[in-house]
Amino acid sequence: MQAEGNYDEPPLFTADGQAALEQWLAENITYPTNGFENGLHGKVTVRFTVEPDGSLDGIEATAYDDAALAAEAVAALHRSPRWLPGRKGGEPVAVTVTLPVSFRNAIRPKEAVFAAGDSQPADFMGGGLIAFRSWVMSNLEYPTAAYDNNIEGTVVVHFVIDTEGCLTDTHVVASPHSSLTREVLRVLRMSPQWEPARQDGKTVMFRYSLPVIFSMHGTTSGAYTRIGSPTW
Structure with a gap:
């Protein structure tokens, strides 16, 4: 600067x-x-x-x-x-x-990234995407600033599980407010190791897209557990 x-x-x-x-x-x-x-x-x-x-x-x-x-x-x-x-x-x-x-799109051009149908998907704690959704739900909090200002909506985030099982290359592609963006990124940074995806017996990178829905209906700031359906 x-x-x-x-x-x-x-x-x-x-x-x-x-x-x-x-x-x-x-x-x-x-x-x-x-x-x-x-x-x-x-x-x-x-x-x-x-x-x-x-x-x-x-x-x-x-x-x-x-x-x-x-x-x-x-x-x-x-x-x-x-x-x-x-x-x-x-x-x-x-x-x-x-x-x-x-x-910077950290995915190198020559390094293939697979999606559903191309390979055996990455696995999370033996329960796949269902287990990951539960994990996100248990760690997500409704930001106080967003709650106090009646802010709600859906944060859509792309991420990649790399060949070592690490959640990486997170990119928020839609969000109604920066506080909700920060909360989703905070939780994803905490993700435990995954079992990487495989293609022809070799570990490969695997992309997911995850919508996280923040709705004020029937909730308070703090612990929060509503999440949308993830896609590949």
């Missing part, structure tokens, strides 16, 4: 700086569905001004490898919380920032 202008202290996403910004982007950028399926990746350079009140203004993509990636990077930054503004002489000032945003 590069800052431009007359300042003593540059603006920061939070007091934790670049690491917090990268984490927020990872949790809030939605990889375009066609881009994920087609292995699309690249970099988008975004330029914007952090105003004295910490809001972002004039967000635009100034360079990019693909228009869909550029649109998503800009859309994500429009959802950004307020930053810590830059300062000059101890007073907050407007500072223009240039930020590179990378989209």
